[in-house]
Amino acid sequence: MESMVVTENLTKVYGKGETAVTALKGINLSIGQGEFVAVMGPSGCGKSTLLYLIGGLDRPTEGKVYLDGQELSTLTDNQVTEIRRRKMGFVFQFYNLIPVLSALENAALPMILDGVPVARAHERARLWLERVGLSDRLDHRPAELSGGQQQRVAIARALAHEPLIILADEPTGNLDSRAGDEIATLLRQISSEWGRTILMVTHDPRIAAYADRIVFLKDGKIVDQTHLNGNAQEGRINEADS
Amino acid sequence: MSVRNALLGLLSQRPRHGYELLQAFETMAGGREVWEVKPAQVYTTLARLKENGLIVEVPSGDENGNERQMYALTPAGRDELKSWFEQPVRSERQRDEFFIKLMLAVATGYVDPREVIYAQRSSLYQELHDLTERRMTLDPRRDLAHILLLDQAIMHIEADLRWMDMIEARLDEVARQPLPEPEMRPRGRPPGKRAG
Structure with a gap:
């Protein structure tokens, strides 16, 4: 499996001197093309920092991030912004939709701002809104949609420009159990059926279990990783009873 | 299963008498109210462990000069204990067996x-x-x-x-x-x- 994202000795220290806080300590992580990876860990373990550094939303103190072979830290802020806009898709806990725009206009907006012709942007947005199950909600405004549906619009918006990776920060954090499961099922499908690469931060075990791999962070370090086997029969523990 | 492996774990610390094992087990598990074992269960289990070569009897005298049987872990017993610690417990049984495994690990430092x-x-x-x-x-x-x-x-x-x-x-x-x-x-x- 080709690596879509590689981090080398990724380290982030906030502040200086005695008040310095080390959020990440030498993270070496590789995410394969098409892989769905969940990052878990207690509050303050550095999981959001990791997502922000990979997403180019913050710069590392030490270490490197490669996206599809390209190192981000050597680029200027403007170049990073362009990569973020064209090659990454973000999904957050809150959907950040524009209230006066329809689902279709919201999903198409980043592409239009990036100079894609409106008709082409709407075509891409419509395709992904249909794939996330909102073909009958294209003209609805956010206020007319449920939380789960608004998050679907945000996911369609994140995917419509065909990014190399989706970065999701607590995508189910604002949803109830049922809607959260639907969003997690959708992310699973985006990875399995449409081959997209996903890095998701969550504190919810039920949501993390949808992924191909779970990375456990603690005190800024990777302490454990679990590869989840796709075959329901494998990976089971067979222990003889005595 | 849990009691059997717990006895091995407690013997990994040092040789112990049967009755001492019973008391150490109950203390480790949080007291008799949480998990009571009958002496008969301890002695039957010890006999089976001995048969399987996982423990041996070692003689010891108490302060009054009475012979009391102590039990000690064999190398095979250590291997058995180690592999048990390494295996996860099936979820339907975890509340007892996992709990004992965890408490033994905490108590003995074996893993x-x-x-x-x-x-x-x-x-x-x-x-x-x-x-x-x-x-x-x-x-x-x-x-x-x-x-x-x-x-x-x-x-x-x-x-x-x-x-x-x-x-x-x-x-x-x-x-x-x-x-x-x-x-x-x-x-x-x-x-x-x-x-x-």
Whole structure:
């Protein structure tokens, strides 16, 4: 499996001197093309920092991030912004939709701002809104949609420009159990059926279990990783009873 | 299964008498109210462990010069204990067997309790992943009962996983605590007073 994202000795220290806080300590992580990876860990373990550094939303103190072979830290802020806009898709806990725009206009907006012709942007947005199950909600405004549906619009918006990776920060954090499961099922499908690469931060075990791999962070370090086997029969523990 | 392996774990610390093992087990498990074992169960289990070559009897005299049988772990017993610690416990049995495994790891330091937690956590996540995948293939209109039961199983495992996180956080708090050793209770009737 080709690596879509590689981090080398990724380290982030906030502040200086005695008040310095080390959020990440030498993270070496590789995410394969098409892989769905969940990052878990207690509050303050550095999981959001990791997502922000990979997403180019913050710069590392030490270490490197490669996206599809390209190192981000050597680029200027403007170049990073362009990569973020064209090659990454973000999904957050809150959907950040524009209230006066329809689902279709919201999903198409980043592409239009990036100079894609409106008709082409709407075509891409419509395709992904249909794939996330909102073909009958294209003209609805956010206020007319449920939380789960608004998050679907945000996911369609994140995917419509065909990014190399989706970065999701607590995508189910604002949803109830049922809607959260639907969003997690959708992310699973985006990875399995449409081959997209996903890095998701969550504190919810039920949501993390949808992924191909779970990375456990603690005190800024990777302490454990679990590869989840796709075959329901494998990976089971067979222990003889005595 | 749990009592058997717990006895091996307690013997990994040092050779012990049968009755002492019983008391050490109950203390480790949180007291007799939590988990009571009968002397007969301890002695039957010890006999079976001896038969399997996992423990041996070693003679010892008490302060009055009476011969009392002590038990000690054999190399085969150590191997058995080690492989038990490394295996995760199936979720339906985890509340007893995993709990004993964890408490033994904490008490004896035979393995790092975190390794026990991580192995169990991986196994629970695999189970959760399997149940989730199975649920995704079902149609709510045709397979409602099946889906509801899967929901229940999924939420139980979710609770177990939250318990794992809680255990890890609590272990960080206490770092490593010594095994609470039982106070030896005198066996049988109290001496002196006798009815009649």
